[in-house]
Amino acid sequence: MxxxxxxxxxxxxxxxxxxxxxxxxxxxxxxxxxxxxxxxxxxxxxxxxxxxxxxxxxxxxxxxxxxxxxEPLTDYQTVELGHEFLRGTGWTTRGRIEERAGDVENQIRQKGRYTHERWRDYWVxxxxxxxxxxxxxxxxxxxxxxxxxxxxxxxxxxxxxxxxxxxxxxxxxxxxxxxxxxxxxxxxxxxxxxxxxxxxxxxxxxxxxxxxxxxxxxxxxxxxxxxxxxxxxxxxxxxxxxx
Missing domain, CATH: 3.30.70.2660 (Alpha-Beta Plaits)
Structure with a gap:
């Protein structure tokens, strides 16, 4: 072979x-x-x-x-979506914005911010x-x-x-x-x-x-x-x- x-x-x-x-x-x-x-x-x-x-x-x-x-490494990634210019945006998967309907705007309205979080593992x-x-x-x-x-x-x-x-x-x-x-x-x-x-x-x-x-x-x-x-x-x- x-x-x-x-x-x-x-x-x-x-x-x-x-x-x-x-x-x-x-x-x-x-x-x-x-x-x-x-x-x-x-x-x-x-x-x-x-x-x-x-x-x-x-x-x-x-x-x-x-x-x-x-060695293993976990990369903690965030993006703050509470900024006005980021409203309605987000990290995308398969071309779709990652969000939960009704929940994103509610969090922004109550807290003034919404943070996307991800944990990604790597080998170093x-x-x-x-x-x-x-x-x-x-x-x-x-x-x-x-x-x-x-x-x-x-x-x-x-x-x-x-x-x-x-x-x-x-x-x-x-x-x-x-x-x-x-x-x-x-x-x-x-x-x-x-x-x-x-x-x-x-x-x-x-x-x-x-x-x-x-x-x-x-x-x-x-x-x-x-x-x-x-x-x-x-x-x-x-x-x-x-x-």
Whole structure:
């Protein structure tokens, strides 16, 4: 199996997660929808290309590990909507203003202010390595993805737009039995003074071997309706590196 090796090295990274109200958590490892969006951005696609996005996500196979141990960070964000010039506005999700009918104007009238709040989780100063491959036939092929990552159509980010990579994302290409084997054969990143996790934690497809545990993840997106759907289980455990 031909695999691409990607390295996520950034001051901030966010891998998505199940959002509840204004709480935006992050998974421990990247997910399918994040990788699909990253590749699509490199290819120059946009959200209107729902058919191509869905087809790419359905073929995607990946494994991920941490080379440098990240630290969690929660960013507390607010915007004061009591100002006259902000009346009737708000942060938007899927093109709609986030508010509760009847409640916003009442709070502004009683308190003279209304504050939107959000809590967003990030990983700080970590380095993750990802091996990805494509199941089946179709376009784009792995050559097209490699070329796009080498010369992306647009600037790339890792999860959220503030999460800009500190180095090129594409590491290279490797032939292996699967994405787990490709990841195990890839040398650990040079992380300087940052902390190396030991042993190396990783996630990979269940059909490529069992781990210490399994993790159920809701990391696939229905791109046409812009919602996350379904669940998939992955193996999580210690990755034994090939000397």
């Amino acid at each position: 031909d695999c691409l090796l990607l390295r996520f090295d950034a001051p901030l990274m966010s891998f998505g997660g199940v959002v509840v109200d204004q709480i935006n958590p992050t998974w421990r490892f990247p997910g399918k929808s994040l990788l699909t969006g990253l590749l699509a951005n490199a290819l120059g696609w946009d959200h209107r290309d729902t058919g191509k996005l869905q087809a790419l996500q359905d073929r995607l196979r990946f494994a991920a590990r941490w080379d440098a141990e990240p 100063n970590g380095v993750a390595t990802v091996a990805l491959a494509l199941d089946g036939e179709g376009e784009p092929n792995l050559d097209a993805l490699e070329n796009a990552l080498r010369v992306p159509a647009r600037p790339l980010f890792i999860g959220r737009k503030p999460c800009l990579p500190a180095a090129p994302i594409l590491v290279g290409r490797r032939h292996a039995q699967g994405v787990r084997a490709a990841l195990a054969a890839e040398p650990l990143a040079d992380i300087g003074p940052r902390k190396r996790p030991y042993p190396i934690p990783a996630l990979w497809p269940l059909d490529e071997g069992t781990g210490a545990s399994t993790e159920e993840r809701f990391d696939a997106r229905d791109w046409r309706n812009n919602i996350h759907v379904g669940a998939e289980r992955y193996a999580v455990g210690i990755l034994e590196l090939v000397p």
